[in-house]
Structures are given as structure tokens and as C-alpha cells.
Amino acid sequence: MAEPITGHPPAADAVQLDGVSITFPRRAEAVLGQVDLRVGPGEQVLLLGASGSGKSTVLQAVAGVVPHSVTAEVSGTITVAGTPTTETSVVELSRQVGVLPQDPSAAVCLPDVAQELALPLENRAVDPDAIDPAIDAALDLAGARHLRHRATAELSGGESQRVALAAAVLNEPAVLLLDEPTSMLDPDGVAGVRDVLRTVMGEHDPAVLLVEHRLDELAGTDGQKGLPARAVVLSEQGRVLADGPTGEVLQAQSRHLHATGNWLPLESELHALTGVAGGLAAAANTELLERLAAAGAQTAGNADEGAVTAAVSGGAAPEGASGPARVARAGAPLQTSPAPVVRARNLTITRERQPSSRRRRKARRSPPIVPLLSDINLDIGAGEVVALVGPNGVGKTTLLLTLAGLLAPAAGTVAGSRPGMVFQNAEHQFLAHTVRAEVAHELSQRAQETVTAQLRAHRLEHLGDQNPFRLSGGEKRRVSLAAMLAHDRSCLLADEPTLGLDRRDTIATVSALRAAAQGGRCVVFSSHDLRTVLTLADRVMVLAEGAVIADGPAVTVLRDPQVRERGGLRPGPLVSWLLENVEEAGAVQRVLRELDAAVTPPVQASTAGHGP
Numbered sequence: 001m002a003e004p005i006t007g008h009p010p011a012a013d014a015v016q017l018d019g020v021s022i023t024f025p026r027r028a029e030a031v032l033g034q035v036d037l038r039v040g041p042g043e044q045v046l047l048l049g050a051s052g053s054g055k056s057t058v059l060q061a062v063a064g065v066v067p068h069s070v071t072a073e074v075s076g077t078i079t080v081a082g083t084p085t086t087e088t089s090v091v092e093l094s095r096q097v098g099v100l101p102q103d104p105s106a107a108v109c110l111p112d113v114a115q116e117l118a119l120p121l122e123n124r125a126v127d128p129d130a131i132d133p134a135i136d137a138a139l140d141l142a143g144a145r146h147l148r149h150r151a152t153a154e155l156s157g158g159e160s161q162r163v164a165l166a167a168a169v170l171n172e173p174a175v176l177l178l179d180e181p182t183s184m185l186d187p188d189g190v191a192g193v194r195d196v197l198r199t200v201m202g203e204h205d206p207a208v209l210l211v212e213h214r215l216d217e218l219a220g221t222d223g224q225k226g227l228p229a230r231a232v233v234l235s236e237q238g239r240v241l242a243d244g245p246t247g248e249v250l251q252a253q254s255r256h257l258h259a260t261g262n263w264l265p266l267e268s269e270l271h272a273l274t275g276v277a278g279g280l281a282a283a284a285n286t287e288l289l290e291r292l293a294a295a296g297a298q299t300a301g302n303a304d305e306g307a308v309t310a311a312v313s314g315g316a317a318p319e320g321a322s323g324p325a326r327v328a329r330a331g332a333p334l335q336t337s338p339a340p341v342v343r344a345r346n347l348t349i350t351r352e353r354q355p356s357s358r359r360r361r362k363a364r365r366s367p368p369i370v371p372l373l374s375d376i377n378l379d380i381g382a383g384e385v386v387a388l389v390g391p392n393g394v395g396k397t398t399l400l401l402t403l404a405g406l407l408a409p410a411a412g413t414v415a416g417s418r419p420g421m422v423f424q425n426a427e428h429q430f431l432a433h434t435v436r437a438e439v440a441h442e443l444s445q446r447a448q449e450t451v452t453a454q455l456r457a458h459r460l461e462h463l464g465d466q467n468p469f470r471l472s473g474g475e476k477r478r479v480s481l482a483a484m485l486a487h488d489r490s491c492l493l494a495d496e497p498t499l500g501l502d503r504r505d506t507i508a509t510v511s512a513l514r515a516a517a518q519g520g521r522c523v524v525f526s527s528h529d530l531r532t533v534l535t536l537a538d539r540v541m542v543l544a545e546g547a548v549i550a551d552g553p554a555v556t557v558l559r560d561p562q563v564r565e566r567g568g569l570r571p572g573p574l575v576s577w578l579l580e581n582v583e584e585a586g587a588v589q590r591v592l593r594e595l596d597a598a599v600t601p602p603v604q605a606s607t608a609g610h611g612p
Contacts, residue, residue, distance in 0.1 A: 013079075014175050014207035015039040015062055020076035022057055022066060022238075026466060031057050032238040034076070041174070042205035044197065046212065046227055046246060049234035050260050051474030051502040055211045056102055057238075059177045061085065062209065064093040070470075081174050095124070098173035098206070100181050102473040102500060103425060104164030108152045113139075113163055116152055117170060124171065134170065141199055142166040143192035154351045157184040157424050157496065158392030158528075165193065169200055176206045180473070182214045183500045184424075186391040186528055187570040190217045194226065213263040213502060214529070216572040223279065224250060224265050236260065251277065261504020261599055266573050273598060280577055289577070292594050293587040340379035340416065341491045341522045342403060347376035347412035349395060349402050371410055372398055376548055378541070380416075380491065380522045385513065387533040387554065388526040390543035391568040396526040397424060399543070400493045403524065419524075420489035424496045426480035427469060435471075436464040439483045447486070454482040458508060473500040481509060485516060492516055494525040498532050507596045510536045530558065530571045534578075535592040542567040555585035 017037040023030045032054040039045050047055045060066040064085045067074050078085045081096050101107055110116045117135045126134065139145045144162035147155065155163065161184045168176060182190045200206060210228055212218055219226035224247050231246040233253055241256075242249050250257075250268040257264055258272035267279035276284040348371045372395035380386055388396045401407040403414055404421040423429050432438040439460075440451045455461045458478040463471065468479050481497060494513065498506040513536060517523050527533050533540060533554060540557040542550040544567040550557045557563055558571065559579050571579065578588045 012040055013038045014041045014081055016079045018077045020078055023073045025071060030238060035240055039207045041207055044208040044228035046210050046231045048231055048262060050236050050262055051505050052472050053234040053236050054238035055234060056179055056472055059179050059209060063097050063099050063177055064090040096173060097175045098168035099177045100164050100168040100179060102179040104160045112151050113147050117167055120171060138166040138170040141169060141196050156393045156397060158186060158189055161185055162189055165196060169196060172204045173206055176208045178210045180211055180500050182218055186568055189392055194220055215263060215265045219265060224267055261502050263503045289591060292591045293582045340381050342380040342416040344376055344378045344414050345412055348374045348410040349398050350410045374546055380524060382520050382522055383517050385517045385523045385537050386539045387537035388541050388543060389533060389569060394543045396543060397495050400495050404493050417490040419491035419493045420484045420487055422480050422484050422494040422497055426476035429480055430468045433467055434465050435460055435468050435479050438468050438479055439486050450486050454486045458482040474505055477501060478505060485512060491522045496527060497525050498529060503599055507599060530575050534575060534589060555588050
């Protein structure tokens, strides 16, 4: 364990937690247990831990949301800039604390972006002449100036996250709390978060508490050195397991963090497997990946839980071979099964809801609607897994909603069985007051075995009686997926299904979606995580420039540098290395699956469904 950081005198701490335990209603065990944490002005701290370990609860407690807005029993003391949070309102604390919440859209209350950012400045009686320049500066910092005049209801998840980041730094807070600030962002947005952290530290030096899973993307080309200088690890029981310099913590705790399903920078992940530091610069680590590519050929199409162990010990097998794969031209459907489950023809989609028949005449006199995506033609076959990738705001969510029949297309048709939909914001689909009731919604009593199987597969058995709205972000996402998989749908649409999940739950989600496809369902999902895309998808559709610019086998599409450039796709270090060094397309996917199998045994998710 890394040595704890000490030495900050109490008066110098921007944030101080002393012996803090937090218990939510109807939970037998505390979410946080006896947490001690001190963060000085100008100090950046990365909070690490598995889903449900209490990372977001720490941020909510510092912001005063717990216990003022979210009921909880709090013991110990929490102070921000010397002020006890339990004795201070959230409004008063907001003068010192900037927050980017896990769900940024939940904090939006005004109809357009400029108004949303102007409100906190007006509440603080900022000189009216200074408001517009302050808004522009914050939006520039977050890479969101182009969103200034947009309606907040029309923002994509990633665009909302950029605006929320601008709002968090707008008032130059003494404490900045960032909860998964890159979870919905494309590569440009992730780079913007890096720029924000550098800029705010150079200008007004806030204390920063950061929760993040996409560590390689956040670190960028600097590797571990690009992460906050200090890391605090929370155990699954909500206790501080390690606290110290980030590099030391990651090295000392790499095997524990890896085994318990945390996302790690690639250097730390490889260290956990080989014991060798240096990441891809170390021959032992690249040899591991090469042996996995070769060894996996023996068991193509099946996860081999022993492959990583065999590769580390030097076992190898001849590499398989496969023929070249085809990428369809833009606008043409890739040929799949003779009878696709879902078919779209000449589809055009927009952000605006299409007018009803009563309003169409009036709409003709309105300004023409600008399409998001045009001339989309696609066939999706039974058992096929298709990934939608592309920059924020390109129309991935809108396309999924249109395929689900929840939005009408501006032109063209969608035919086939009506799919089930897992929303980007899990709360948007919750209908019940307990997790078990949510998964069982509209199922018959005879389907209770299916409900129990889904709860078990998604690690939700202990949360069966909890209110789904009160769960952590990762837990909510697991509930939403379990609830949809419990029903018999021939096609499943999932909008960022691994958003905000730790490594273990990402693996479980990928396993569940793969099992659904193997059971005969088609699966279409959107994601910015190219590692997950290559692990799960048979086929990738790249959305950019108002159209489908590429559609074909996943590895083939992502190997094309022109497609990556046009689609704003920037693979992380592992994916980049595999695309460049592993020739066989199937071996790329096998390496990723074997690395997942080294974290935890494959989740045996039930594929049985029961119609409502």
C-alpha cells in the first residue's frame, strides 16, 4: 500500500473529511466507512474504486447534496474551506464549489445554453457587462463555444457534458468536483477536459476531486504522468485502501485494482499481468500481447480463461488466418442475412420532433429543418452486433431512437420488429420503486426465475429492494440493461451501455450483450470506447459529416486512418497497438476478450426473455 499523504495543516485544507461514514435509507451497510481525506488548495486528487465503492458519494458529501438534498445518515465531519457542510446549505456551498455531476442533464433548468450559464452569474450580482465575456471564456475552456445559442433540450449527452463542465468552472470555485467528466465525450471533448484541468490550475488553483474511468484517454500521450498527481483508492466497503502519489499507488495496487475490476491505465494493467513496468515500451508486455494473439487462435470464438496465464508463462500457438473484409460504401447497407430483423431505407433524421398532421401545413412555412443524418440504408441481421461511433452531436442517439420507433424520421422508412431500447440516461426508463419490480415490470409471475437470473447476472441481488433512482450511476445502468434483457425482443438497442461503468461491470455488460446476440437477437449500440467496440462488435458504422461514412467489419473499419480522421476517432494505446501489430482481424478481438477474462470469469448472463 502506498504511504498516505500527510502534512497539510487543517487550516490549509480546501476539503477535509474526518471519520466520515454515510448510510442511505434501507441499506444495512454504510456506503462510506470512516473515511479520512484532506485536499489542499491547488491539489488534484483522483478517486479510484469499483462501482458502488462510494466515489460519487464523496463528491456529493463535499457539495452538500448529501445530506441536504439526498437523505442519508452522516457521521464524522466534512468541511469545505473551513465551513462544515452539514451546517451550510447547498446554495451557500455552491459559492465555493463547482460541480460536474455524473448526469449533467439533471442539473439543467433553463431552455438555452447562454441562459443556463448566465443564471449563476446573475445570482451572484456579477456586473451585467461582464456576464457575456465570462460565459464565452468558460465555453471556450470546455470546447463548447459553438453550443452557446443551442437549446439545452437539443443537446446530446456529450454536448451536455461540455456545457456542464463550462458551468462548473464559470465562477472560479475554490473546490472543483468532477464526476466522470469524460464519460460521454468524444476525443476532442476528452482533450478539452485535460485543457480545463491545466488551465484552471494555472489561473485560480482550485482543489480538484476527480472520479474517472477513462484513464488512458484522460492522460493522453503523457501516460500516467498526465493524470492527477495524487490518487486515493476506495475499497468496495467504502474505506480508504490507499492514498499517495498516483504512480506509486497504481504500481503498488495494480493487481488488487485489476482483480477487483477497476479500469486502469494500460501501463498499470500490463504491470498487473506481468509484473513489469513500462507499458508498451517493455518487451515483456508486448510479448504478452503477441502470445495472446497467437494462443487465442486455438480457441477462436470462445473465451479461454487460462489464456493470459499461458501467455505470461510463454505458451503460444499458431496464428489463424482470415480473408480480407469489405467495408461498404457510404449509404449502402452491408449485406447480412436474407431477412434482416431491422431495415432502414433512405432514412433522414433530425433533432427536431416531426410535426403532427395538424401542424404540417404550418411547419411548411417555417425555416427548413436541417438534417442530422441523411440517406441512411442499413440491414441488421439476427445475431449481429453493430456499433455506432462518431463525434458528439453527430446523431448516434437520435438514430437509435428513430430505429426504436420513439422518434419519427424526417424521411425514409424503418421496418422490422420493434426493438427494445436501453437509454443513455438510465433513469429515463425507470417505472418502478424497487430494483426487482423494475426488472419484473410487465412480466408474469411465471417469469420470476428470469428476473432472479437477471439480478444475479448483473450483481443486483443485494439491491433488489432499493429504489433504482437512489443507486449509483453504474448500478442504475446495470438495472436498465437487466430490465430490458428480461423481455423478449428480437433486437436490442443500447445507447452508451457501458457509460460510467467500472471494468468489471463493463465486462458483464459486454458479456450480456454478446449472449443476447448468440441467442439470436440483433444488438445495436453506440459508444466512444473503441476498446469496448472492438471487443463486442462484429460491425462498425461510422457517423460523420451528416452521413454514414463507413460500414463494415469492426477491425477493417477502424484500421482505416482516413475513416478514423473523418470520424474523429482516436484509439487508445492498446487499440492502436493491436490495429498496427496484429494482422489477423479475429486475433485483435480475441486478445481483448482474453484480457477481460483475466479480470473476472465470464458472466453467465441469462438470454431467456419473456414477453410482457
